[in-house]
Amino acid sequence: MHTGSELLKNNFRMERLPHIWCPGCGHGILMKAVAQAIDNCNLDKKKVCVISGIGCSSRAPGYMDFNTLHTTHGRALAFATGVKLANPELKVIVITGDGDCTAIGGNHLIHSARRNIDITTIVFNNNIYGMTGGQYSPTTPTAEFGTTAPFGNIEKAFDVCKLAAGAGATYVARGTAYHTTQLIKLIESAIENKGFSLVDAISTCPTYYGRKNKKGSAVDMMKYLKDFAVDAKVAEKLPKEKLDGKFLIGEFKKTTEPEYTEEYMKIIEMVRESK
């Protein structure tokens, strides 16, 4: 396990830094958490693939020193499915955003989860399309504002975790850019799960989401994560009214189901034996 500058040297392409994210953006913290989790899991670096789609989140793999693939908008999981099935030895980690994963890529999310293919998906969820300038996304809360919701968003937001769990993911958790120690542990568990895992990692976007919705400074937005996130285990013991306006973090689902590429390998063995 490496920390500090050793973590950086071992997992990042130092010559590619600094990153392009805005001051106060939570994505840098999330990217470091992903790298720390990979490092803590002692994975063979040569076998780690980090794959992304398009958007702010999806620039992360370019900075990370693994096999990295920056694909088309929404399609990271579909590319990742090809990579994983072609070579199941590879550890495939997808970094995606709320729009990338649940809007344009929603179909790939539910079907990757349904197949329970061994891919670890980390959603850098900032509740907005940041790269294109602040349009509302499927995780923008109702009544909040975006540049394409100038009078308030009339759509309901996805709960990314419930979506993934409902579609068949075998590991589902949520963490935040504030609760990094917990987030790293959650990502480690997601990586260790043999099957489709998703961690909804709540980020901060002071530039667009924050400004449009008067959320204050980057620090204020971090403080919101600190004050309004409630651990799922703690929440179980709290009366309902105490959870008003709060959101849950922690592990939501952890089950064991047959994994897609393992099942496919069984098919190969079966047809070859019967030949």
Added chain:
Amino acid sequence: MKNRKVKLMQGNEACVEGALAAGMKFYAGYPITPSTEIAEICAQKLPQIGGKFIQMEDEIAGMAATIGGSLAGLKSMTATSGPGFSLKQENIGYAALAEIPCVIIDVQRAGPSTGLPTAPSQGDIMQAKWGTHGDHPVIALSPTSVRETFDLTIKAFNLAEKYRTPVFLMLDEIVGHMREKIEIPAEDEIEVIDRLKPEVGDTNYMAYRPVEGGLVPPMAAFGEGFSFHVTGLMHDEFGFPTNDAEVSDNLLRRIMKKIDVNVNDIIMYEEEQVEDADLIVLAYGGTARSARSAVKKARELGLKVGLFKALTIWPSPEKRVKELISNTKKILVPELNLGQYVLEVERIVAGQAEVSHLGKVNGEAITPEEILTKIREVL
């Protein structure tokens, strides 16, 4: 030759047999008429050789997973038809810019939109060239028989691997669903080309730097120990995104040039009786069969007509067509659309010969009689 097999085979089946002979180990796709047999046969055969088949959730995912499979080191293919070909276009452009070898089979059916799903067409010829946004290299082959489907599928893989680019095999419903007796060549008679790889342990590997004096960079697979980046953004020789004008310009011009300077290796055609022809019928795909028959009949009637059968559609056989029109002043292009490839022929000919077109879009094949009638009309 004793190792050759003779079989009655459908075009779509010959396509899979050709792909397997070329070393295809990965197929991702989505069911669509009239290409579905290709997926079905791949689902059956790939696990038998340790290969992988996956039916994806949509056409877009089929293309994406095909690219992913190739990046993980396997020769990869997908098959589709008109509507699916439209959906795949964005990721096809990705494969072109990121230089990921793969083969895309398009069994053309009558469009636009859902059109006539079980009827033949050659309506995707221009989409093959211009379907994805931006300038990009294109290689598209179009067989006219079941045997040619076998051969050209192998060729498609070889070109994809050699030039690190997506290659289209433009079948049409006529050839895809036709059954013919074919002789399958023995394994040692088939040339198979594999992508150039970096040397093991090359610490200076740059994923997008061509080999010395060449235009195609060696390609490592994920998991082989090279930490490299692949993106659909304009990128430098390391593969990292750039906004640099010169680097972007160099990249796009290089990937175009790697095809342009190798047209002699890529372009395939066949000619019959063109030497003394007053008129040449220039045809491709299923329509070339009717054209051949029409040319024969015309000759029997004493008409000096020849056949030019284009097996490579893109890049177009520009140099040869220019040579032909120094003797022959009339060209007829029959095709199952309202005028697509004829535009390319007109561009090449540039007014130096008279170009006529015979188009058909009612979902039926062009008959030899229709071509013969047209020949008599324009001669």
